[in-house]
Amino acid sequence: MIEDDDRIRMSLGLALEDEGYTVRAVATAEEGMASQRQEPADTVLVDLMLPGIDGFECIRQLRRDGDVPIIVVSARDDTHDVVAALEAGADDYVIKPVAVKELSARLRALRRRARPVAVAPQIMVFNGLEIRPQAGEVLLHGNQLSLTRTEFRLLCELAEHAGLVLSRQQLLERVWEYDYGDERLVDVHIGRLRQKIEDNSATPQRLLTVRGLGYKLQR
Amino acid sequence: MIEDDDRIRMSLGLALEDEGYTVRAVATAEEGMASQRQEPADTVLVDLMLPGIDGFECIRQLRRDGDVPIIVVSARDDTHDVVAALEAGADDYVIKPVAVKELSARLRALRRRARPVAVAPQIMVFNGLEIRPQAGEVLLHGNQLSLTRTEFRLLCELAEHAGLVLSRQQLLERVWEYDYGDERLVDVHIGRLRQKIEDNSATPQRLLTVRGLGYKLQR
DNA sequence: CGATGTCATGACAGTTGTGTGACAAACCCG
DNA sequence: CGGGTTTGTCACACAACTGTCATGACATCG
Incomplete structure (x- = not known):
């Protein structure tokens, strides 16, 4: 989870852990991308308004590095943002404040679709x-x-x-x-x-x- | 598209065609499933409140028959409905009235993920x-x-x-x-x-x- | 040119991993 | 029900592997 608001990061993180997920949470896109490169997560949740590199750019870079499923969790409910995020490579877009049950269901739905990974250096x-x-x-x-x-x-x-x-x-x-x-x-x-x-x-x-x-x- | 409201079916259908999609629109789940069995579409849009077989059951049956991407387009914005629809097998859920640009972007995002048709190794x-x-x-x-x-x-x-x-x-x-x-x-x-x-x-x-x-x- | 620390290697005993046969419980199918 | 089949558990045997140690070679440095 890449989310700069401390309160949201904490509470959403804990809520998702209650749902059975293992959560790694960071506050900036830079940290998030480093973390993902270090040890790839199954799925990335990302906010749009971030200090430094913003959410859109973050999505593009994550997408360039791999095909990890990405869900945008943003307070912005403008259609333009939704379209831009999806075009950048996000798979889903939910608007804050978000019902954890819904987010959890969307995570499951997305992971059903996600390709059965394909990481690993071949040879x-x-x-x-x-x-x-x-x-x-x-x-x-x-x-x-x-x-x-x-x-x-x-x-x-x-x-x-x-x-x-x-x-x-x-x-x-x-x-x-x-x-x-x-x-x-x-x-x-x-x-x-x-x-x-x-x-x-x-x-x-x-x-x-x-x-x-x-x-x-x-x- | 499975949508029982004639006005919405027409206008949304036309709008999507403007976006470049080919649309086949029906008014009931029964018709939709028959149509899908006849000639499978790439993606299914389905309303939840339908006469006869309802949207949830329709999703389950479509899902049982194959793994066609399914987006729910519903006026109901209750978290329970969203969760239930996703659990039933839907891939995404958007709330009416829907911005066509957003729907279009979600369609593209979903089709990026969709498996490149039945892998099914024969022998x-x-x-x-x-x-x-x-x-x-x-x-x-x-x-x-x-x-x-x-x-x-x-x-x-x-x-x-x-x-x-x-x-x-x-x-x-x-x-x-x-x-x-x-x-x-x-x-x-x-x-x-x-x-x-x-x-x-x-x-x-x-x-x-x-x-x-x-x-x-x-x- | 010794003194010292670092590295290579063979031997060995204890541990771990795997294959297999026996057996009982669960299951299936008339 | 009742027979055969399938499944999961267990115990044992054996081979393969691991970690430790002792010994000696080698490099580095004062």
């Missing part, structure tokens, strides 16, 4: 190494490898940030979901992963150690 | 395994198999996402419609399904286990 390729997160497959020079779950998740994590160094701590958090723990554990699994994805040359070609910092997957 | 074939979801038939090397309902649904679910890993949780939700439950249940049914669709070789050829992630049907 990533790095110098002979092909990763298909969806299919749970990794191919090296076209041959399918059999990775363990941990190896697979570790590789995906590195691949998603290919070229960037990830610290052992970051990897522990993201792959193992440990907040603390022995960082050497990462080393062991990197080693095992290397045996499978490197071509037996003396020095690693793909999965590089950055001494003192962590590991990275070569682009 | 799927995977390495000697032929699945006909419509007919409820599965053939292995041309011989019809007798699957139980659960096995069939499980297979269809996997087939619809062939090549992609589905977690036990996803399968539980989609095949059993359990939100939680013992994931081992999936294993058992996968085992039973395998006995029927695999060619008795030691390792599965079609229905693969992806350790730690779930199962997938080999493309």
